[in-house]
Amino acid sequence: MTAAEITQRQQLIRAIIGSHELEGVAVTNATKRLLEAFARGDVSADELVAQAQASLNEKGRQAR
Secondary structure (H helix, E strand, O other), X not given: OXXXXXXXXXXXXXXXXXXXXXXXXOOOHHHHHHHHHHHHOOOOHHHHHHHHHHXXXXXHHHHO
16 A cells, blocks of 8 residues: 555545544544554455444444
């Protein structure tokens, strides 16, 4: 992954987090760490989606 790609991903992540915060949606530290790993290229987009879905599924089970 090039430095430009990492910078682009970091900008995307900042925009996503900022958008959520403007809407009053809290972004957990765990989610921020996952997004940062994606920005660095440590996690693929598919892995990001899979981990996010797993987290949401776990939260759904805990709410029951």
